Amino acid sequence: MVRTRIAPSPTGEDLHIGNLYTALFNWAFARKHKGHFIVRVEDTDQKRLIQGSEQRIMQTLKDFGLDYDEGIDKDGPFSPYRQSERLDLYKKYAEQLVEQGHAYYCFCTPDRLEKVRKHMMEEKKMSMYDRHCRNLKSHDQPAASDGKLTPHTIRMKIPDDRKISFQDEVRGEISVESNTLDDQVILKSDGYPTYHLAVVVDDHLMEISHVIRGEEWISSTPKHILLHEFFGWEKPTYIHMPLLRNSDRSKLSKRKNPVWASWYLQQGFLPDAVLNFLALMGWSHPKEEEIFSLEEFVEVIDLSRINTVGPIFDMRKLEWMNGEYIRQSPISNLQSQILKYFGDQYPKDIVEKTTPLIQERIKTLKEYDEYCRFFIEKPNKYEINLSEYREILKTLYDGLEKIGDNDWKADNIGENMQVVAKDLNISFSKFFMYVRVAITGKKVTPPLNESMEVLGKKESLQRLQASMV
RNA sequence: GGCCCCGUCGUCUAGCGGUUAGGACGCCACCCUUUCAAGGUGGAGAUCACGGGUUCGAAUCCCGUCGGGGUCACCA
Numbered sequence: 389m390v391r392t393r394i395a396p397s398p399t400g401e402d403l404h405i406g407n408l409y410t411a412l413f414n415w416a417f418a419r420k421h422k423g424h425f426i427v428r429v430e431d432t433d434q435k436r437l438i439q440g441s442e443q444r445i446m447q448t449l450k451d452f453g454l455d456y457d458e459g460i461d462k463d464g465p466f467s468p469y470r471q472s473e474r475l476d477l478y479k480k481y482a483e484q485l486v487e488q489g490h491a492y493y494c495f496c497t498p499d500r501l502e503k504v505r506k507h508m509m510e511e512k513k514m515s516m517y518d519r520h521c522r523n524l525k526s527h528d529q530p531a532a533s534d535g536k537l538t539p540h541t542i543r544m545k546i547p548d549d550r551k552i553s554f555q556d557e558v559r560g561e562i563s564v565e566s567n568t569l570d571d572q573v574i575l576k577s578d579g580y581p582t583y584h585l586a587v588v589v590d591d592h593l594m595e596i597s598h599v600i601r602g603e604e605w606i607s608s609t610p611k612h613i614l615l616h617e618f619f620g621w622e623k624p625t626y627i628h629m630p631l632l633r634n635s636d637r638s639k640l641s642k643r644k645n646p647v648w649a650s651w652y653l654q655q656g657f658l659p660d661a662v663l664n665f666l667a668l669m670g671w672s673h674p675k676e677e678e679i680f681s682l683e684e685f686v687e688v689i690d691l692s693r694i695n696t697v698g699p700i701f702d703m704r705k706l707e708w709m710n711g712e713y714i715r716q717s718p719i720s721n722l723q724s725q726i727l728k729y730f731g732d733q734y735p736k737d738i739v740e741k742t743t744p745l746i747q748e749r750i751k752t753l754k755e756y757d758e759y760c761r762f763f764i765e766k767p768n769k770y771e772i773n774l775s776e777y778r779e780i781l782k783t784l785y786d787g788l789e790k791i792g793d794n795d796w797k798a799d800n801i802g803e804n805m806q807v808v809a810k811d812l813n814i815s816f817s818k819f820f821m822y823v824r825v826a827i828t829g830k831k832v833t834p835p836l837n838e839s840m841e842v843l844g845k846k847e848s849l850q851r852l853q854a855s856m857v
Numbered sequence: 858g859g860c861c862c863c864g865u866c867g868u869c870u871a872g873c874g875g876u877u878a879g880g881a882c883g884c885c886a887c888c889c890u891u892u893c894a895a896g897g898u899g900g901a902g903a904u905c906a907c908g909g910g911u912u913c914g915a916a917u918c919c920c921g922u923c924g925g926g927g928u929c930a931c932c933a
Contacts, residue, residue, distance in 0.1 A: 397933050433932055498931075505930090509858095515929070541931050559862075568860050568929090576931040583933050607861055607928040630863085637925060665869095668881090672870055678881055695863095695870080698926065702868050705882045715895075748895040759893085802891080809891090820891040832893045 390423030391597045395430045395587065398441035402648040403448040405701075406602060406632050406640055409666045413629060413694075414600045415454045416667075419686045423597070427459035428590060429470045432580045448650045452659045453682070458594075466594040471586050478581035481589050481619070482542045482574055490618040491574060493540045494521040495530050516570045517543070542575035544584075544615065552610040557598075557627040558694045564610045572611050584608060588615040591624055600627045603698070604639070627691055630670040630698040640701055656729060656753030657706065661713040665706045670695040679712055711751035719744055729753040738763050741842045745834035759834055763842060767829020769855065772822070778856050780822055784808050785852045788845070796845040798837035805837075826855035 392414035396407050403411075418425035427449065429442055446461065458464030468474060485491035496504075496517075505515045522545065530538045546569045553563030574585035581589070591599060606628050616623045634644040641647065646655075652662050660682060667685050668678065671694050680688075714722060723743045727736060738760070746759045787808045791800055809819040824836050827848060833839060840848045 395933085399933070430933065436932065494931090496931095501931085539931095543931095556862095562861070564860065570929070573931050578931075580931085582931070587933090602927095603862070604927055604933095610861095628862085631927070633926080635868085639927070668869065670869090676871060676880060678869095697863060697870095699870090700868060702882070705869065708882055711895090746894090749893065751894095805891085816891050824892060828892095830892090834893085836891065 389595075389597065390418055390421035391426065391595055392418045392423065392600055393426040393428050393591070393594065393596050395428045395590075396445050397430045397433065397436075398445060399433060399436040399438055400441060400648070401438065401444070402441070402650045403445045405647050405649050405652070405666075407445075408448075408452060408454075408649040408662075409632060409669065410601055410629055411449065411454055412663055412666050413627075413671075413689070414598075415456075416682070416686045416689045417598060417600065417691070418457075420689055424457040424464075425454075426464070426594060426596070427456045427462075427469065428594070429460050430583065430586060431470060431472045432583065432586055434578060434580060444650070448648075448653075451653055452649065452663060454663075471581070471590065474586075474590070475579060475581075477593070478575060478585055478589055479579065482581070482585060485544065485574075485615075485618055486542060488618065489545065491542050491544045492522055493524070493529060493537070494543045494571075494573070495524075495538060495540045496520055519571055522571065539577040541573045541577050543571045544574050544611070544618075546571055546611075546614065552613055554609060554613050554623070554626060556606070557625055557691050559628065559696055562606060562609070564607075566610075566614075569610060569614075574615075584611050584615065588612050588619075588621075592616070592619070592621045596624050598627060599624045600629060603628045603631045627694065629694065630696055632669060633698045633700045635700055637698065637700065639698075645701060652706075656755065657710050658713045658717075658725070658753075661710040662706065664713070665709050669699040669701070670697070679709070679716075707751045714750060714753075715748050717747075719747065722747060726753055726756050730757070733757075734760070734764060738842070742834065742839075745838050745842075749834065759832075762828040762830065762833070763839070766854075767827070767851070770825040770829050772825065777822055780812060780814065780819065781826055781852050781856050783812060784823065785849060785856070788849060788852070791845065793845055796841060798835075798841045801840050802837040823852075827851050 394407060394411040394414050396403060415425045417423075427446070429445075431437060431442065442460075446459075449456070456462060458466065458469060460469045471478075482491060486493065494517075500520075501517070504518050504520075508515050508518075521543070529540075532538055547566050550566040551563055552566055552569075553561055556562050572584055573582055575581055590596075609626060609628075613623065632640040634640055636644070638644075646652070649662075653659065663682060664679065664685075667680075671689075673680060674688055674690065674693065717725070723740055726743060727734070727739050730739075742760050742763060746756060749759060750756055784805065787804050788801065791804060805820070805823065806816070809816055812819070820836060821831065824833055825831060827836070827840060827843070843851070
């Protein structure tokens with residue numbers, strides 16, 4: 389059975405867009421193969437934990453609609469799914485490696501490690517641990533007066549002169565000399581595992597079949613391979629996704645781009661549009677289609693079409709795609725999304741009446757406000773210092789006033805206005821811009837006739853009048 | 858710096874030995890038009906990083922160079 393997972397760390401404000409990106413592929417791949425998609429929380433760094441982060445990450449995942457089969461709040465056969473609740477497991481396996489001679493206790497202090505690192509840098513060597521504690525005999529191990537060992541970590545013992553290689557599903561064989569690998573700490577002195585141990589233990593125990601993660605993990609994968617070998621466990625299939633990039637091609641970062649997935653929702657992007665956009669980063673539809681549903685993505689996803697080049701995150705294209713999604717939305721759907729987005733800022737009937745007017749004009753939900761604010765707020769007066777402006781509005785006012793309350797419909801309003809414009813012998817574009825500005829206070833608006841219908845006769849005439857003074 | 862990954866229009870990409878190197882975003886022009894959009898038509902934009910091979914033939918295969926990125930923590 390195909391089992392995939394994402395493993396967010398609650399060390400950021402929210403779900404990182406890069407995590408959402410890998411989540412999407414993990415999710416789709418699992419769905420395609422009728423497998424399970426699992427969310428495991430990797431909260432092993434006590435120092436960097438951020439209050440409320442876990443909750444926000446899970447909420448954002450739900451907001452995007454990537455449903456999971458097992459996770460911290462969805463029990464499965466391999467619970468718990470929060471690493472901080474699995475500490476005894478990691479300790480047990482780490483000790484096992486020590487017994488088997490694949491790992492060892494390290495009593496080096498941070499101070500000493502820092503010195504070693506500096507020294508090696510000076511000699512222009514790689515900054516690697518000098519293996520100081522690797523061959524300590526047990527009677528050499530520092531112990532406190534009560535006989536207990538002083539604080540220590542457990543490091544894995546990297547074998548000498550070995551070529552370690554693994555198959556990456558999209559990149560082929562990747563191999564590295566073991567001599568370039570560090571004796572990595574796998575269990576910290578606070579009893580928590582490092583990523584390397586935790587990920588290997590959990591992926592095995594949770595029977596993860598495919599590890600789909602970011603390219604940044606390639607260089608530590610050989611350590612994971614080694615750990616699997618030490619334990620005698622079968623290895624999962626590895627797929628390393630390209631990294632999303634800033635426009636300067638560096639790894640997507642907070643400084644240069646919005647990275648929190650929820651930010652995109654707050655900006656009025658639709659979850660499915662964001663996901664569709666993400667699907668096209670480093671992957672392409674077999675028929676080169678651009679707009680497709682999640683359902684279709686699941687159907688056609690094919691790991692072999694994953695690219696190895698890190699794509700630049702292009703907000704412009706995201707905006708275009710979001711506009712496509714907005715235009716494709718059933719009107720009732722769009723209406724409820726707008727209502728939800730603006731909370732109680734806009735009355736329901738206004739949203740219902742105006743949504744059809746702006747559906748093909750907005751690229752994000754947020755833009756609704758730019759077009760429709762004038763429906764719920766008197767516009768600022770648009771200063772036009774032309775005497776003809778007032779005269780025109782006055783003539784129009786008189787014409788519109790004659791329309792009966794029940795005939796205050798876009799068509800009638802439009803016809804009436806055209807008659808007035810013709811009588812005045814003024815070009816439509818000029819005439820209607822005057823009216824537009826008087827009614828809405830803006831030069832860019834939804835269609836005028838319909839807008840005036842929505843505003844109502846009384847309000848429309850009032851606004852004309854207000855512009856005349 | 859060591860190691861690893863990568864290199865097709867500005868951007869996302871198709872391509873998997875023979876194509877006028879195709880599409881999408883963005884940009885420009887025109888059409889439509891009561892503003893703005895949307896829609897339609899057309900256009901500019903890639904010596905396929907560079908240099909060597911292999912081959913009748915290379916964006917596609919091999920080697921080198923250059924360039925970019927990632928990673929080298931008791932962070933993930």
